[in-house]
Amino acid sequence: MLVKSVFMELRSRLRSCNVYITTNVDFKKDCNLKISIQSNCIVLNYYDNDLKRYDSLSSIESLSDYSEEESDVTCVIPIQEFCFIIPNSMSCLKIEKNTVSFRILTEPKNGGNFYSEIISTSSISKEIKVDKLEVNFNAKEDMKIVCGNCSNVLSHGSLKFDRILELPTANLDMSEWFCHGHSHGSSTSHDDVLKPNNLDFLYRLTFFVVNNTILSEKANKFNSKRTIYHCNRCLAWLGVKNKDTVKFYNNDVKIHHNSNIKHIFTHKKPTQDVTIDDFIYTVESLTREFNLGLQYTMMCKIVLECTMSASTKQYLLIWVMDKELQVLRNDENSIKPDRVMLKSSFLTKILYKIELELNDEVETWLADPSAVSTDISKSMFSHGLNHLEQMSLKVPESFRYTNGYTVSYLKA
Template structure:
């Protein structure tokens, strides 16, 4: 297809349904004479001009065009495909796959080592937040959504609630964050629960309790003799989301991403996962994505309260940089849709490139 007549071409491919939904976002209005399907492409005929869109790795049923809509801003339609029985089975048999078994997480690839000496730094200004420290214990934390009273085989205290407070020589870590002893950390300012860098005032983390700081690997860095270790806010967010979805049996889910970004400021991103693994073709590239509805709220309004009170909704704390980067990511892929396809029920539609190595 001639690139000067469209902004984006989106193919949502659903092999199990043997169906492909096509949405073409037009640059300007055109008079479409005909849509023609071929085995490996489709053609848009405008007057006497033929614009061809290749559909790689698809075998199209040529007489299956349906749900055709042509407007001044977009074209949408659906067609059927024929799957290879080797890949997906047939209507009589189905090939089953283990989903997500080869997904690596930060819990499996923690960069800290008990034999190494580190200095903790502010990632933004590289100001030292600790003296040299050699950690004696580097231990993974249970999921944030688990009950802390289940972390131990017996009660630790009269309240029957177990609390994990690291010592100065400990670091306890999750998929994208860590817990550190307050006694270890210097050159920070505490304002209520917020912790910021004393030099540049960058957001670093939260006061977990009276003895423990919670920092994210994308807000602080761990410097050893040879290099500085830190992570990407967007990658950390996608890893955290992927871990949640890998633990859920269903194809859909509701997740609230929470961030206390200021003394009286809380940010919430409501994510409604419509399809946790969807094959899409954007232009000539193939991706595996999660299709989502999302909404950003900067206060705990009735919608946020309703979501957070729902026992089926997963709530996750993220850092301020993670909030900024995941919103950029969501709005970026929302813009590829025509206006008519970009919103639903006061939520925005988008893709999460959760299975790509995007930064």
């Protein structure tokens, strides 16, 4: 089988398509390949080394002396279902190891041509679709907060929250949002205002904030001199403490409710890893919040901060390049040696970089009005970073890095 996988980034409005093809051929040794760009498909013809074409450039002209009938292996990639290609429009051809990448120009599928087309206003801007989280309990219901690792009870016995309130984005003036009293003098800082009453459950994204008076005396005493709130039994990282409040994260703590132990929040379309679900939901929600207002033309920058210890923070810088990029990939359910069928999906393309301390670049991002930031848990930081590393493998290594950032996708 010649083609191992196909990955295409189709940008309909730009009328271009970046093509990444992974093959089972080592092109350092064998470079006898002909790529034919046709209006409805891409055809790859591989020729045996006996042809003695070691100087082949592997372009459409490279083996023009040989016909398709002479090729040892032929593979067709139909694309007419998604767009039409302008023949002979291949550019930026690059071959490295077993990968082939290039760019082609496309024609609109619904009429017009490359130079003129009527675009409907409904397709100009697409809002990020974010599924709303479901809180797994109601006010006035008995529950206990437990450690997600060892099920150690963290709350002061059973408790009933009077109110369950969703916090607004941190970009708002929170002093104008709370309806309950907060006698903190003239201070209007975020930390002072964000103080729930004893039985208030305040949540945002995938974390929630509670008053530490509802937590067990053992857990509070164990964490009395700590900035990071740990489980007093297994020492697991659970959240961040700030004065009289504790911020817990969905993936690190659970609740004992109706004789079941479960996470605080449930995703509409969960996967097997709730930590990665929380990570993706956080990035998607921040991207959507950024797009509220008059910032549709700007690319969103996100700073995810993780408090590792009392004096150490790490930062994950995420630059959202394409919020809804159409991607064509080979359909694994219909693999044939001579034909690769494609399926379409929409992904978020990003650039990311990890910073292990607060340096000049992080400070620049935090001060940038086009950047949004939030805290995430230690497990979300590590699992999310591993997830982005896995997603980046979809791009050939030679295209995976740019200006110190790694190219990746939020989810596949």
